[in-house]
Amino acid sequence: MLRIAALANLELDEEAIERMTRELGAIVAYVAQLQELDLEGVPATAHGEIKSLPLREDLPEESLPREVALSEAPETAVNGFAVPAFVDEG
């Protein structure tokens, strides 16, 4: 549970972890019923009924002006979104 919470970037307190473990346990047990189906040769469906997707002309268009894009940011610095310093662990 802690590993999943870390992957999901969620801080959960002890009570939430305990509750989540119980509830997700029940849900995972329920969805496990999909294991009983024979899916040999069945392809995946990633989305609904889309036969053709029209594309627009490949020409540059105006996009959101920088000041508008930044207008709802909790913090900005030097014309950008401000974040604390970080070290790339990769």
Added chain:
Amino acid sequence: MAMLDRSLVDVAASVRAGESSASELAREALARIDALDGELGAFLHVGREQALREAQRVDDKRTRGESLGALAGVPIAVKDCLCTRDQPTTAGSRILTRASGRGYQPPYDATVVARLRAADAVVIGKTNMDEFAMGSSTENSAFGVARNPWDRTRAPGGSSGGSAVAVAAGMTAGALGSDTGGSVRQPAAFTGTVGIKPTYGRVSRYGLIAFASSLDQVGTFARDVRGAAQLLEVIAGHDARDSTSVATPVGGYLEACGRDLSGLRIGVPEEYFGDGLHDEVRVLVKSAIDALEKLGARLLTIQLPHTRYAVATYYLVATAECSSNLARFDGVRYGLRLPESELGALYKKTRGAGFGTEVKRRIMLGTYALSAGYYEAFYGRAQRVRTLIKRDFEAAFERVDLIATPVSPTVAFPLGERIDDPLAMYLADVYTLPASLAGIAAISLPCGLGSESGLPVGLQLVAPAFGEERMIAAAHAVERALDFRGLNA
């Protein structure tokens, strides 16, 4: 009858004819909201000044002799996950709300909102919803529950509960919602209103805050089938800003109302009438199906054998997609931010504080289903079962034109009854999830009041992809035959 309790088609016609004004209608809507919404909780934001200004613009247009649009002066409520450039948009979440309480202010209108405005509708306000549309009762809103106007101790359904309540109580003549797994159809059924979930790709998702992108579709609420059809006709159609919106021409949905049903083949799936379906729902849905037969339709029993896997499939596909979509809420670009000196901690703290319990639960389940070692067993498998569910419908639609089913196994349930049991809440979505997974169209319309509860029951008609016209024609015919009376009617 007050104007707002009439069909929105007639409301627009009376504004075009000069028999009523957009400004009067906006004031009537605002007065109803003032009188009722303190208790009902349908709105998260009421755009009082904006609505009166827009209404005046419509009236001025008429005074100048300009022709007015299909929704002339009609007061419309918009679900809070649809972006509005002049009103805040929070999706029912604290993470899109600053510590000061100010909601996120989008810089643009969602395409569907822009289309409402272009048709001369008046946007009254933003409606309450389960946070990020995750829920079936509107109890997961970060800003308080919405109540069912038929019985205020009960849930209005969800996640578009606020939109359904606004229309049912006559606070607006119509509303927009979003439907990912039944979030328009189930609240419509619980509140005695009409709700349409269009075919995936029929309506633009640009400006709709994403929950599960392969399932999300904007839908319409109104007091009658004509109203919901008219609203759909306005918002449907290709949009270059949504790569999944299709170029298939928009049908004549309003015109379809009144069409003859002779020879229409209606499938009745056995799997939708089994255990778990409450008797008062069964009786009314069956009698609505009988009414369709009397109108000239031919009934055929059909099988949709993978229906029982829909809940498990949906709750893997939708949560996987949501865990990815909601990664954007990180305290950097908009909304809430809990200051931290390290970036990872800032993400975790902000998301931990900003998301509610159900949203966290779904992000966790989705992250698990997508994680290395579990991906194939959960998400991969669910996508393949989705194919089987889709094939069930394809096979059925070889034999029938429409499918008739209940919308929900029960009438509106009491507030608080299911909130501590997420699995019980999910299981009740069993009749609406399959059409969502298949990406096809469906409508919910009232078919009477339950004999035990006295509460509205919904009939669902499911159509093949882009079969909205025939679905609306049948819904309109059965609506006339049943003569259901909404609140205040």
